[in-house]
Amino acid sequence: MKQFSALKRQTVLKSMESDVFDVLIIGGGITGAGIALDAVTRGLKVALVEMQDFASGTSSRSTKLVHGGLRYLKQFEVKEVAELGRERAIVYENGPHVTTPEWMLLPFHEGGTFGKMTTSLGLKVYDLLAGVKKSERRKMLTKEETLKRAPIIKKDGLLGGGLYVEYRTDDARLTIEVLKAAFAKGAVISNYAKADQFIYDENRKAVGAEVVDVLTEEQFSVKAKVIINASGPWVDSLRELDSSKMDKHLILSKGVHLVFDQSVFPLSQSIYFDTPDGRMVFAIPRDGKTYVGTTDTFYEGNPKEMTITEEDRHYILKSIHYMFPELRVLEEDIESSWAGVRPLIHEKGKGPSEISRKDEIWESDSGLITIAGGKLTGYRKMAQTVVDLAVRKLKEVEDGNFGPCITKKLPISGGDFGGSFKMRQFIKETVHQALQLGLNQKETAEIVKMYGTNARNVLSYVKHNGSALPDGLYARLMYAIHEEMAIKPADFFVRRTGKLLFDISTVLEWKGEVVSVMAETFKWTETEREKYSDELDQEIIIATIPQ
Known part of the structure; x- marks a missing residue:
């Protein structure tokens, strides 16, 4: 089986230059x-380029939930709720190691957005529309039952609560696992490769792109019969390159999340609560931390240069104090944070929380296909719609033998359990085997849960550890380099493991040794080593120090 290795990236780029693809993404x-x-x-010859690291934009900066679409009930988008509910179940079944059912508590208070009847009815309708499995259907709680699950929530005016299931995910790892699955099937994929301009034929049809290797600054051409612009917050920039930016355009909504240690924010039950201004905010426990978000404000500017403002932090802290008045959580208690932008389709006169998250597809005169908007939950269905269009375009000019969409029942990388119901037994057996390597129970279980059926590949690197790194961290680093195309220390700590967000102490303790191991593995010059080390330090500053 081919390895998605950072050490083979140059070979991947050369293969892009020497071939003609059906689709360039x-x-x-x-x-x-x-x-x-x-x-x-489906049998298409596929190339994909990403100008930064994979999932470095919106796809690593979400609330990290595979939503079922509950919020759309307020906007009476019934079809959207039904489709997202179905897709959520598919995302879980195809990758249960990166998607976990999470009971969410929706408390309701006197004078709040939701009352007992509206909550009960809304959640029941949601269960029906979304096709929620019987074991995960909503439960209504009394005031006492609500406080038993979440004793630190606001007691004044509390009437009770509703329980429903969301699916918690690691958004960046979900993206990486999907990419690994595509690569294993034959797609040619690279990060740090920027599409700089389009190539046109004599009829001004887009037939490729000039691509710059961001690491070496070398430029090369990628030829393709169909080009798909799926660049998230940057789709309008590419449409401008194509001279095809039309009346409909993106508007960016900024979302901020703050992370606290459980010692200062002791939460064991995920909560979705309304704020005094009528918005909804999540507070979610994860790996000994609690993260809270999100804000929802229009953002203008370069998404790569976005920072978290004092106003952003104060808004979330105010929301925490409103719903958890007994907590004395202060700004200095923030352990880490992240900010991202959601690309929304502009709707005149509407605020960011009111704009639909529906996706739209546009095709320009040059043939460039652009997909914009949408939600993480619906990624598979969005892909199906886009590829359907690409196949129709290809069949207009050639007799392609392309098959139907099969992703509805296709496990992503690490999800080959033979069904989600078999995952628990797999974890039990693999943890038992892995303990023989000398790792402790906690770390072994964490690795097996995170990497699923790839866990044995990860653990195989333990025996080669000649560094000062702990065995488990070394194994993850080697796996990230050799099988997940991690190029830089920030790729590893932010998007391959999430440790910068949820385990900052490990990052601070071991960042120097990780840089040393990567420098030796990639044969970096001293200049490269300093550059990538400085980039990691900058990521740490952005995540941990108020701007």
Whole structure:
């Protein structure tokens, strides 16, 4: 089986230059990843380029939930709720190691957005529309039952609560696993490869792109019969390159999340609560931390240069104090944070929370296909729609033998359990085997849960550890380099493991040794080593120090 190795990246880029592809996808977030997997499994020859690291935009900066679409009930978008509910179940079944059912508590208070009847009815309708399995259907709680689950929530005016299931995910790892699955099926994929301009034929039809290797600054051409712009917040930039930006355009909504240690924010039950201004905010426990978000404000500017403002932090802290008045959580208690932008289709006169998250597809005169908007939950269905269009375009000019979409029942990388119900037994057996390597129970279980059926590949690197790194961390680093195309220390700590967000102490303790191991593995010059080390330090500053 081919390895998605960072050490073989130059070979991948050379193969892009020497071939003609059916489809070139620009963008390595969850949307582009889904399109690549769908297209390659139908028999299309696929290339994908991403100008930064995979999932470095919106796809690593979400609330990390595979939503079922509950919020759309307020906007009476019934079809959207039904489709997202179905897709959520598919995402879980195809990758249960990166998607976990999470009971969410929706408390209701006197004078709040939701009352007992509206909550009960809304959740019941949601269960029916979304096709929620019987074991995960909503439960209504009394005031006492609500406080038993979440004793630190606001007691004044509390009437009770509703329980329903969301699916918690690691958005970046979900994206990586989809990309790995596409690569294994034959897609040619690279990060740090920027589509700089389009190539046109004599009829001004887009037939390729000039691509710059961001690491070496070398430029090369990629030829393709169909080009798909799936670059998230940057789709309008590419449409401008194509001179095809029309009346409909993106508007960016900024979302901020703050992370606290459980010692200062002791939460064991995920909560979805309304704020005094009528918005809804999540508070979610994860790996000994609690993260809270999100804000929802219009953002203008370069998404790569976005920072978290004092106003952003104060808004979330105010929301926490409103719903958890007994907590004395202060700004200095923030352990880490992240900010991202959601690309929304502009709707005149509407605020960011009111704008639909529906996706739209546009095709320009040059033939460039652009997919914009949408949600992480719907990535597979969005991909199916886009690839359907690409196949129709290909069949207009050639007799392609392309198969149907098969991703509905196609496990992503690490999800080959033979059904989600078999995952628990797999974890039990693999943890038992892995303990023989000398790792402790906690770390072994964490690795097996995170990497699923790839866990044995990860653990195989333990025996080669000649560094000062702990065995488990070394194994993850080697796996990230050799099988997940991690190029830089920030790729590893932010998007391959999530440790910068949820385990900052490990990052601070071992960052120097990780840089040393990567420098030796990649044969970096001293200049390269300093550059990538400085980039990691900058990521740490952005995540941990108020701007």
